[in-house]
Amino acid sequence: MDGVTFTDFEDRDTEWVLGAIVAGARATLTPERSGDQSEAMLLERARSDFDRYHHQAKGKDRVILAWHQGKRVGMVWITMEMLYQNPGGAWLLEVFVEPPYRRQGLAGELMAQAEGWAREQGAGEIWLNVGGGNRKALGLYESQGFEVETMHLCKRLSPGS
Template identity: 30%
Template sequence: MSTQKVTLRQMTPAEYAAATEHREAETARALGKFMPDDLAGQRAREGTEQFLPDGLHTPGHHLVVAENASGDVVGNAWIGPDPRQAAGTADSAWLYDINVFPSYRRHGYGSALLAAAEELVAREGRTSLNLNVVGDNTGAIALYRSNGYEVASMYLSKDLRP
């Protein structure tokens, strides 16, 4: 795998709309394993409303795209305050979403996007970047582990429906 570099810039309104649609669909897919599809979609939309009340311009949140050396947009990310800690007091940031577009996957752009996100939060004085990942997302888990992320806690679930 080659070593890539990316530059982050704020999403345009159109990029934000596309990223939000993709993120909500992926969130609903993951939640759909535990609840009816319509409720999963509603919960995904409620999450956006809760954490991004001002959309693209929500204070403290970075909604960015990653551009490669050729200027191609290869993916996007949403980085913001750690939701587990009181607003404005945390030394950690949270990676709410990261997405490398399909044609750029498996070329090192996931690692490059993570590195750029880490640099962004470090420049803000944050000392850690945290995230959640769905347990069956083996590609994402491998990406995070190969970039030095370790399991900090584990939430387990068992479906008891017949």
């Protein structure tokens, strides 16, 4: 995208990055579950995840921000910390683009940078989680060459049924 520049995460970016993680969580949750989660709950979880997997990470991670005209407009977060994948894999923890900047290839560019970093770390594969109903993200990941390997299924158990 023309005029977009990229920087690595600095502490001054924290609140914006947490907002992006909350937006990613909302996009991942089903509408029913999203309705059960207040903004404060999602923000608290985002803060704790960012603390756990960035500040206190057990493996290397990288957070790249995209900027346009002095504003943060997108981010990607990737880690080499082994979560559920085989050794030597990277995990893409978040990708987010501000709504006015979508459908212009920015997420694709951020993911290409994350992939380049993972290759430099010697990663042989990149894993990620996505909400089953998150069509935009599914479209993005498919366009980037990702394929379904595992799926989480859920049955809600109501009392007495």
